[in-house]
């Protein structure tokens with residue numbers, strides 16, 4: 027069955043005014059407007075790890091009384107979470123990164139009466155089972171096993187249930203367990219957005235292209251290597267010496283140890299590249315673009331951008347202005363040298379995950395789970411991600427029953 031893209035604006039015509047009371051309406055598949063308190067099947071609360079303010083790991087709080095998610099729009103689904111993946115973004119968001127920008131993106135229906143995002147649930151990856159579908163959802167049905175990358179402006183997956191737009195959700199690869207599946211969506215959607223939408227690569231044009239991945243041993247890198255290799259690209263990776271075995275096992279053709287002296291010197295001895303994916307940022311920008319083939323449409327795409335930090339520090343208008351000036355200046359500077367400078371961003375996409383799901387089931391991409399934690403161990407899982415030196419992904423098992 028093909029995906030039908032449903033316009034969320036439909037809801038504005040059917041918006042419910044719910045005067046004063048604590049009951050929340052839900053638009054569900056049978057066409058009824060159901061209140062959670064009258065839904066005999068489930069409670070109004072659920073278990074979750076939340077934060078009530080920004081800070082270090084001590085702000086993480088376990089609760090049995092988090093609000094149960096509600097379907098507000100007819101294109102939404104509620105997913106029962108089996109496993110949740112963590113990303114560096116969760117550490118940053120725990121500390122308040124992006125708070126100003128994300129506050130503007132949040133749906134007013136999803137924030138509390140005081141207008142605050144708290145209690146906030148982190149966790150950007152989910153693998154689980156569809157529990158309930160909005161009125162216009164035809165691509166999924168209750169009981170379907172699904173995976174998704176959750177946009178940072180929505181409540182996350184460190185909870186028993188999460189509500190998402192059906193356009194953000196995809197059928198989980200049949201060949202993967204929930205734990206393995208939860209390791210992929212956010213990094214897959216990011217790598218897809220950066221390499222396909224921004225970098226211009228796809229399965230039909232990547233053969234013989236030379237791609238350099240700066241920082242190949244983490245979440246984004248381990249996925250990107252496999253996707254590019256399955257499309258026939260030649261992939262060079264930088265990583266620590268002790269990650270060489272891992273990245274070669276995923277298909278990397280050339281591996282350069284960045285800890286053994288100036289990495290750019292070694293990279294300059296290699297043939298130039300068509301695309302560079304930069305997962306490291308900072309210093310790398312000063313030398314990486316000179317590794318591209320000039321005047322051939324070659325692109326440098328960095329995932330490490332000041333976009334959210336600018337808006338956090340300068341406010342929306344000044345932050346956006348600063349961001350536009352920065353990216354335009356850099357793009358102009360490099361275009362005069364015949365190469366393209368771009369910023370890459372995570373973009374939620376169920377259809378992209380559909381393609382990734384096929385690649386996984388065809389044996390072209392595997393999950394790289396570095397360590398698995400129980401739901402009780404969420405703070406330990408955060409500590410692990412915060413230490414850095416990732417070798418793949420950290421996953422939390424939320425529930426094992428369906």
Ligand SMILES: NC(=O)C1=CN([C@@H]2O[C@H](COP(=O)(O)OP(=O)(O)OC[C@H]3O[C@@H](n4cnc5c(N)ncnc54)[C@H](OP(=O)(O)O)[C@@H]3O)[C@@H](O)[C@H]2O)C=CC1
Nearest residue numbers: 216241243244245246264265266284305329371372415416
């Ligand atoms: N713009 C966006 O929308 C998004 C941005 N990102 C950003 O992309 C980056 C990568 O994300 P992700 O893969 O999940 O991060 P991870 O933490 O999973 O991986 C980072 C990897 O880089 C390695 N590394 C560190 N320094 C270097 C270096 N100088 N050269 C080569 N490798 C290095 C680390 O291992 P070791 O230290 O042992 O070498 C680690 O394996 C992060 O900064 C993240 O915030 C991610 C997703 C979306």
